[in-house]
Amino acid sequence: MAKGNSVFIIPARGGSKRLPRKNLKQLNGIPLIAHSINFAKQNSDIAEDIIVSTDCNDIKSFVHQMGVTVIDRPKEISMDNSTTVSALKHVLTCLDKNYDEIILLQPTNPLRPKELLRKAYKEFLENNCDSLMTVSLNDKKLGKIKDGKYEPFTYKMGQRSQDLEPLYYENGLLYISKSDLILNDKILGDNNFPFIVEHPFASVDIDTIEDLNYAQFIVKNYSDE
Structure with missing residues (x-):
């Protein structure tokens, strides 16, 4: 596949209340952030440049x-309530080189x-998208609790699981966005392509020690194919 004018951006804040120093925690023998960096390096035929945005000296080192x-x-954009797009926009405004697209890799989704x-970028180009996000099927029967009572939300009581309308969740593995979107404070555009991923890696999103332990189980029991 021909290399595009794209850049990998990996936002990695130092602060994390639920799992301190999260992005440097070890998973399968290397820090979380290293998994995303290695994935980017393995896809240098698509985008060669890799940028990490961080406020942490240890991550920087x-x-x-x-x-x-x-x-x-x-x-000011490294607080608990700071947005990812603010970090991406800051990176683009700091660089001397202009890029057509950014490929966002989140360290908390280390397994891909x-x-x-390669497959997602092909879809991004062929569909002439503004953006692409990875999603996975949600087959759970979801409901709400109101006034102490359970109310089905995504189904009718007694409905079979196999008869549910297909619903999907944003799994966070990968985002591709036109740089113009980012500069206008958006990650996803109107012409956004949902790239479906059905793999155990899509269930890994690390915010707690329990998430990290689960990720360790997944990486040891499933291949990256």
């Missing part, structure tokens, strides 16, 4: 050891099938 460029993330980006 580790990333430099991996030979990856770091953009220092200002404190090997061919994921």
Whole structure:
């Protein structure tokens, strides 16, 4: 596949209340952030440049050891309520080079099938998308609790699981967005392509120690194919 004018951006804040120093926690022998960096390096035929945005000196030092460029993330966009798009926009405005698209890799979603980006990027180009996000099927019967009573929301009581309307959730494995979107404070555009991923890796999203333990189980028991 021909290399596009794209850049990998990996936002990696230092702060995390539920799992301190989360992005440097070890998974399968290497820090979480290293999984995303390695995935980017393995897809250098699609995008060669990799940028990590961080406010943490320890993350910065580790990333430099991996030979990856770091953009220092200002404190005002490194808070618990700071948005991902603010970090992406900051990176783009700091760079001398202009890129057509950004490929967002979140360190908290460290496990990705090997061919994921190649297949997703092909769909992104062929469908002339503004953006692409990975999603997975949600087959749970979801409901609400109101005034202490349970009310079905995505189904009717007694309905069989196999008869449910297909619903999908944003799994966070991968995003591709036109740079113009990011500069206008958006990650997803009106012409957004939902790329379906049905793989155990899609269930991994690390915010707690329990999530990390689950990820360790998944990486040991499933391949990245």
